[in-house]
Amino acid sequence: MNIPSQITTLLAGIILTLISFWYGQNHNLLPVAASRNAASVDNLFDAMLTIGTGIFLLVSGILIYSAIKFRRQPDDISDGPPVHGNIPLEILWTAIPAILVLGISVYSFDVYTTQGGMDPMDHSMAHGKAHHPMAANPGSAVAATLVAQADPNQQQAESVLQDPATNAVREDIPQRKDAPALGTVSPRVGASPDNSGTPPQLVINATGMQYAWLFTYPGTEVVAGELHVPLDRDVLINLSANDVLHAFWVPEFRLKQDAVPGRQTEIRFTPTKAGEYPLICAELCGAYHGAMKTIVVVEPQEAYDSWLQSQQVASAETRDRAVAGTVHPALIAANPATLTDEQYLAPYAHDMGIDAAMLDQLRPHQSHS
Incomplete structure (x- = not known):
């Protein structure tokens, strides 16, 4: 048939x-x-x-x-029909x-x-020049908005970037000495038109460096190497880089944002599923780029509050034990290769009861000719 x-x-x-x-x-x-x-x-x-x-x-x-239907027959040696177009x-x-x-x-x-990518306010700020006097100082707030209408998100971002813990971390990182000052604001990612102009429920500052992330929670003096966020809360991450380009990427969130030296970039999201997710640097940033990973811990509000409280206690204890004049203790775990021997060993020496005078006695004496 x-x-x-x-x-x-x-x-x-x-x-x-x-x-x-x-x-x-x-x-x-x-x-x-x-x-x-x-x-x-x-x-x-x-x-x-x-x-x-x-x-x-x-x-x-x-x-x-076509290959089967119009294949050449074994006994066919003629040319094909002259079909043109x-x-x-x-x-x-x-x-x-x-x-x-x-x-x-x-x-x-x-x-x-x-996802907020076409917000005209964000793009106007991204391509404008910084005129705010505070924008020229390292660790200061970002430049004021270039539009006449105030943006609540921008105002909140400026205030949290003046957080002492964030400034201390960014000043203490060795790469910071050659980094440009925060100036302009690049486009946001994750801020939908529905929540545009609405302050987020939680703001966290993230600093990228070779080859680690440091997270500070404004108003708490907490500095962490992994990101903790509460479940079903609107979260805004202020991103900055201290050396080269980095990128904040959480595949499970379907969002990625660059961390640019001299610029504040933002990524906004609402986590909906508890768990631990990889946070990956998605921008080639050096020889050990592949190792620049950490985790995002999404947990219920009660667990998040408990973690934050424990970190505040631990931060206070670490600060009390830290030797005056050394860099921020959190940087030792994050990037020890950039520290001097004294900076790296200072917290451990303090825990062992060794003071500066004892260290001087332990140093080998220089020989004199």
Whole structure:
């Protein structure tokens, strides 16, 4: 029984469409979605994968069918028919990709907008020059906004960047001495139009350096090498780099933001699933770039409060034990290779009851000729 070619083509199209939609929704290629920002990114990825799967199956199917259907017969030594072009077919295979690319572009920009990427205020600040007098001083607040209308997010960012713990950490890091001052504000990532202008529930300052992250919690004097955030809370991270470009990337949050020397960048998210997630530097920053990793701990509010309180107690005890004139103790664990022997050993010597006078006696005497 001969099946009409129209029926065969229709059935093949239906099967191809069903396979594409099924795989686009069941690919399991992405890690768990752990933030409120992840849904729109995942939907875009699913749509693009569905379209890509359909195109792959269609093109591959036509190639395989043509190779079999129109293959040269063993006894055929003649030339093929002199066919030159097919204008309707050329219009079709040009118009369909153009429509698909246009549709994906519009959809992508819509997702980018929902993540705060098209906020005109952020871009005006990113490309403007710093005129605020405090912007020229290392460790000071970022430049004032260049727009007449005050931005609550910007005002809050300026205040938290004046946090003493943040300034102390950024001043004590050895790489800081050659870093430019914080000046302009680059575009935000993660701040949707729905919460634009609304202060976040938690603000944390993050400083990137080769090859570690340091997190300070304004108003608490807590300095940590891993990021703790409460579940279902709107979190804003103020990013800065002290040496070279770094990038703050948590795959489970579907967000990435660069940390730029001399600029304040921001990333905003709401974690929705408790757990520990990798925080990866996604910008080549040096020989040990691959080792610049830490974790993000998403925990219920009670557990977060308990952790923060314990860190405050530990920070106070460490500060009391630290020897005057040394760098911030948290930097020893974060980047010991940049410290002098005295700076590295000072906290340990203090714990052992060894003071400066005893250290002088233990040093080898210089020989005199």
